[in-house]
Amino acid sequence: MDPAVxxxxxxxxxxxxxxxxxxxxxxxxxDGWEFLAQELSEEIDDHVCPYARxxxxxxxxxxxxxxxxxxxxxxNVNMLAEYLRPAEV
Numbered sequence: 001m002d003p004a005v006x007x008x009x010x011x012x013x014x015x016x017x018x019x020x021x022x023x024x025x026x027x028x029x030x031d032g033w034e035f036l037a038q039e040l041s042e043e044i045d046d047h048v049c050p051y052a053r054x055x056x057x058x059x060x061x062x063x064x065x066x067x068x069x070x071x072x073x074x075x076n077v078n079m080l081a082e083y084l085r086p087a088e089v
Contacts, residue, residue: 005060009069012048019043020076027084037081044073 020040027033052069055061061069 001061001065005055008055009052009061009065012051013069013072016040016044016048016073016076020080023080024083031086034081034084034086037077037084040080041074041077044070044077048073 023036023040027036049070052061052066056063056066
C-alpha cells in the first residue's frame with residue numbers, strides 16, 4: 001500500500017476514534033446513553049464507508065485492506081457500546 005494511502009487510512013481511523021471519544025465525553029454518568037454507539041456506527045456508514053469503498057474502486061487499497069480498515073473502525077463502535085453498557089446490579 002502506498003504510504004500516502006496508509007496515512008489517509010490512519011487519519012480516518014483517528015477521526016473515528018475522536019468521534020468515539022467525543023461521545024464518551026457527551027455521555028452522562030447515568031444509564032441510557034447506549035444510543036451513542038448506534039450514532040457512531042451511522043456516522044461511519046455515512047462518512048467513512050463511501051470514501052473507503054472509493055479507495056477500493058480506484059485500486060488504492062485491496063478488498064482485504066478495506067475489510068481490515070472497516071473492522072478497525074467498527075471496533076470503536078464495539079468499544080463505545082461496551083463502555084456505555086449499563087452496570088449490572
